Amino acid sequence: MGADIHHRLLTEGALDRLAIVARVDTNTAVTVLDGTDQLAGIEVLFTHWGAPELTEEALRRLPRLRAVVHAAGSVKHHVTEAVWRHGITVSSAAAANALPVAEFTLAAILFAGKRVLDIAQRYATTRAQPDLLPYYSGHGNYRRTVGIVGASRIGRRVIDLLRPHDFDVLLHDPYVDAAEARSLGVTPAPLDELVRRSDVVSVHAPQLPETRHMFDARRIALLKDGATLVNTARGSLVDTAALTAHLVTGRVHAVLDVTEPDVPPADSPLYTLPNVLLTPHIAGSLGNELHRMTDWAVDEVVRYAKGLPFAYEVGPEELSRSA
Numbered sequence: 001m002g003a004d005i006h007h008r009l010l011t012e013g014a015l016d017r018l019a020i021v022a023r024v025d026t027n028t029a030v031t032v033l034d035g036t037d038q039l040a041g042i043e044v045l046f047t048h049w050g051a052p053e054l055t056e057e058a059l060r061r062l063p064r065l066r067a068v069v070h071a072a073g074s075v076k077h078h079v080t081e082a083v084w085r086h087g088i089t090v091s092s093a094a095a096a097n098a099l100p101v102a103e104f105t106l107a108a109i110l111f112a113g114k115r116v117l118d119i120a121q122r123y124a125t126t127r128a129q130p131d132l133l134p135y136y137s138g139h140g141n142y143r144r145t146v147g148i149v150g151a152s153r154i155g156r157r158v159i160d161l162l163r164p165h166d167f168d169v170l171l172h173d174p175y176v177d178a179a180e181a182r183s184l185g186v187t188p189a190p191l192d193e194l195v196r197r198s199d200v201v202s203v204h205a206p207q208l209p210e211t212r213h214m215f216d217a218r219r220i221a222l223l224k225d226g227a228t229l230v231n232t233a234r235g236s237l238v239d240t241a242a243l244t245a246h247l248v249t250g251r252v253h254a255v256l257d258v259t260e261p262d263v264p265p266a267d268s269p270l271y272t273l274p275n276v277l278l279t280p281h282i283a284g285s286l287g288n289e290l291h292r293m294t295d296w297a298v299d300e301v302v303r304y305a306k307g308l309p310f311a312y313e314v315g316p317e318e319l320s321r322s323a
């Protein structure tokens, strides 16, 4: 893992639990897989952000390596084809990272329905009781339609969190058939139809070549007047310029935790438009939520030590269509 991660993100309690089931030097984090002898006996790598790439050459220095347990989300940065070729098992804490993103999304959806952001901004500007009459028709969180794009780990968790509310939920995911969608309690829909029908569209698909600009100018134009687009996935899934053109007119609203580029130019209207909530990629684990990922990863090492299969194993087929 990266040099500064070890002491900042791995809690004492978690390291103590690791030390019960493994011989582990909890004071030293390996930041580079160089030729030191220290690597030769390693059976399990406990990785985090900034982990060095597990190339063929790196794996030659880790002849006993059987498993990689990642205490953060995507393993795509360090797990290479060589890892699968060597039959090494990989686990990721992406499911733990899905929880805060889904919570952020639920809040975004509920606030969008209630028009909380623009009413609050209007209040701050006028410092007087705003005329709420325009908000009494067509707004609120009763019998609204929410479109979920991607039954990913996060998308599924959002579906779970929406269940107690009075929403009709549509789902688009090319890997989920109608029977599975029904078992999730949602209505499957082609993407264009989902966009046309939803009051809030929430994007949870992974960044893949085929999802680049899945929200292009044509599709963004299909959003209903007054609809909200929530993007907590990746900036590349939405054509930011095309969306901005619609946002500037006030026709639609957006909650954007991710954009392309990651930080919009300083003169971007996204920072100040009343119908936009722009956040700097904070939906995922932050603060104490990072400890949840560590705890889940330690649980995986404990399972390994007991000879049990990982609860959150990731494999090469799944990675080709996941984040």
Ligand SMILES: NC(=O)c1ccc[n+]([C@@H]2O[C@H](COP(=O)([O-])OP(=O)(O)OC[C@H]3O[C@@H](n4cnc5c(N)ncnc54)[C@H](O)[C@@H]3O)[C@@H](O)[C@H]2O)c1
Pocket: 073, 094, 097, 098, 101, 149, 150, 151, 152, 153, 154, 155, 172, 173, 174, 175, 176, 204, 205, 206, 207, 210, 211, 232, 233, 234, 257, 258, 281, 282, 283, 284, 285, 321, 322, 323
């Ligand atoms: N904002 C944040 O802080 C934050 C944190 C974590 C993840 N993310 C992002 O959230 C998104 C979801 O992450 P995840 O871990 O839940 O993903 P995941 O890896 O679980 O997603 C994989 C699933 O996405 C679905 N999918 C694949 N291609 C699709 C397509 N073309 N259209 C619709 N669905 C498709 C399939 O069901 C697939 O199994 C990713 O883009 C990820 O990068 C953001």
